[in-house]
Amino acid sequence: MQYTPSRNTIGHRRASISLLLALASSFALASPPAVTVPVTEALSGPNSGSLGFTSLSSSGRYLAYVSSVRSARGNIYILDRTTGTNIQADLTVAGQPSAGAATASPVLSADGRYVAFRSLAADMGVPNGKTGFFIYDSISNITKPIFIGYASNTAFTQLTISADGRYVAYRALLAAGSTESNIYVYDRVAGTSSPVTTTHTLGTQFIQISDDGRYVAYIGQVRGVGKTEVVVHDRTSGIDDAFEGMAQGLAMSADGNVLAFVSAQNSLPGDITGTRDVFVRDRKAGTTERASSPITVNSHSGGPGGVTISADGRFVSFLGYVAPLNVISLYRYDRATRTTKRAVPAAGFHEYTFNYPSTSRDGRYVSSDGMLLPFGTAARIQLTDFGTATGVSVAPASVTVVEGGNSATYQAVLLQQPTDNVAVNVVPDAQLSVARSQLTFTPSNWNTPQTVSVQAPANDIVQGTRTRTMTHSLASSDPEYTLLPVASVTVTITESGPPTIVVPTVWSPEPIPLRGTAAPGATVLITVSTDGAPAFISVSAVADAQGNWASSLFIPSPGPYQLEAVANGLHSIVYNMNLADEAPQ
Structure with a gap:
């Protein structure tokens, strides 16, 4: 989606929201490497109160958030950033807008159709002293309860929803006032909730669920031990993958493999003693890295929840501070290029401003809370567009050639303009050959696709049909392209002799x-x-x-x-x- 922010006040169906865009000025950090300053949108809500607890849809078009007045009464809204419409999601059983209460934790499905959230509103059927979790369908315009009972009512109580909106995971206390809790997964299709077998009690409220609903990640304390761990539960096999983290804030990639979390545990790789840092755990690789490096950013969560991750696990956005600023800012770390960008607040916002980040699926857009000047006036939403990610598109991902026959082709093109030439080295398998072993993209021709022609030379060995791989590497002085991985191309080689032709000795009539x-x-x-x-x-x-x-x-x-x-x-x-x-x- 290409989106151009508007400076005009836009009318809404149920509420109005004015969209103000300010270009932020450049700011050089004392610690290298320098970070890029993106454009930030400042969003005002449907009333004079505060906005926060944001959640973005996959494309970044839809944004769910809480709008509250003096923190006493809040409601859930969904903003369509393309049309400018803003609708209320917390509806009563009669389908009327709720008068509101303490509300929090809206989470959107990938397409923005469903939003799950927490509310204590009496007009939504929540008795005094209990908590309600609900799900709203923006197409049917109906809000349904998921759970009404005992749960933690801190501002950081978190739900999580699968990409298709079918599954919602949440924590519930075993009884009123209990410190013991369990995680449940609500199936919207079946209309039922089932417990997730856990070996951990209540730690923090952070929960994540994979796109397909198979993996549920959470932070908890080992029962009877008290040690805090990050846990990924496989609902299919029933197996837990746990590692010590002392985590505050949690995010997970779409496939459940990569986790980002905030921790002050000094034993983690690259930890800076005495600070909270952002770490990324790759479960398949078995590795943990500090995402708040290479620059000396000491992560400050601004309250739990200060980290989010793109669906593919490449981009980790978090809240941090760095000397000489000593104020909280939003950063986005690119695990592929190992570069970091810092977002500067929009005009009229306090520098100490960001909180509760949420990211679009590709990591391009990141929303967060912000504080208007003078400090403490009101909370607003800021949405940062980090732009199209650097990368190399290679297509198609697979081709077929005949041994000794004609060549097959695929194309490569850069996704973002480089600051200097980028050389794409083409490395064929031993059974393959290419006409060009290097493609050179410049700041002028970066978006013009270049073709790679691949053949399988004939040999005297009968091997049958097999697959081989074309790999690629980059060389550039542009740091955004220096470490960037490039997708490989699978080449299927078929073994066939020359064609044959048979002409009958008798035929009638012509041809x-x-x-x-x-x-x-x-x-x-x-x-x-x-x-x-x-x-x-x-x-x-x-x-x-x-x-x-x-x-x-x-x-x-x-x-x-x-x-x-x-x-x-x-x-x-x-x-x-x-x-x-x-x-x-």
């Missing part, structure tokens, strides 16, 4: 029926020539899954002719025929 064999799916070109002259007649056919092809041709006059079939660059044996005045019967 002449032809048949033969070639590699399955190959296009076969049959040509007719005479006395060594260039071909003057040609027809084509496609070999079926068994490698058989059939066609026919008409030769207008008698005489000697030569017939040849070509497929995938391979030539058949030349067939000589002498066409008489009349076709054989």
Whole structure:
């Protein structure tokens, strides 16, 4: 989605929201590397109160948030950033807008259709002393309860929703006033909740769920031990993957593999003693890295929840501070390029401003709370556009070639303009060859696709059909492209001899029926020539899954002719025929 912020006040269906855009000025940090300052939008809500607890949809088009007046009464809204419409999501059983109460933790599905949230509103059926978790469907305009009972009512109580909006995970206390809790997963389709078997009691409220609802991540204390851990529970196998983290704030990639969390635990890799830092755990690789490096950013969560991660686990956005600023700012760390960008607040916002970040699926947009000047006046929402990520697009991801035959092609192109030339080195497998081993993109031609041609030279070894890989690496003085990984291309090599051609000795009437064999799916070109002259007649056919092809041709006059079939660059044996005045019967 391409979005151009507006400076105009936009009318809304149920409430109005004015969208103000300010270009932030550059700011150089004392610690290298320098960070880029992106553009930030400042969003005002439907009343004079405060805004916060944001959640972005996959594309960043929809934004859910809490609008409250003096923290006493709050409501859930969904903003469509494209149309400017703003609708209330906390509706009563009668379908009327709730008068509001303590509300928090809105979380959006990927398409922005569903939002799950917490409310204590009596007009939504929540008795005094209890908590209600709800889900709103923006298409049917209906809010349904997920759970009404005992749960922690801190401002940081968090729900989590799967990408398709089917599953919602939440924590509930075992009884009123209990310190023991359990995690439940609500199935919107079935309309039921089931407990997640956990070995951990209440730690913090942070919960995450994978796109498919299989993995549930949470922070908890080991029962009977008191040690705080980050846990990923596999709902299919029932197995827990736990590691010590002392975490405050948690985010998980779409597939459940990469986790980002805030921790003050000094034993973690790269930890700065005495500070809270942001770490990333890759479960498959078994590695943990400090995301708040390489610059000397000491993470400050601004309250739990100060970290979020893109769906692919590449971008980690967090709240931190760095000398000489000594104020909280929003940073986005790129795990692929190992570079960090800092967002500068919009005009009229206090520098000590960011809180509760949420990211779009690709990590481009990040929303967070902000404080208007003078400090403490009111909370607002800031949305930072970090721009299109640097990268190299390679397509298609797979091609097929015939050993000894024609080449196949794919293309590569940069996704963002570089500051200097970027060389893409093309490295073929030993059984492959390429016409160009390096592609050079400049700041001028970066968005023009370049073609790679790959072949499988013939050899005398029968290996059958196999797959090989084309890999790529980058070389550039642009730090955004220095460490960036590039996708590989899978090449399927089929082994096939030259095509064959068979002409019947008897046929009637014209034209002449032809048949033969070639590699399955190959296009076969049959040509007719005479006395060594260039071909003057040609027809084509496609070999079926068994490698058989059939066609026919008409030769207008008698005489000697030569017939040849070509497929995938391979030539058949030349067939000589002498066409008489009349076709054989």
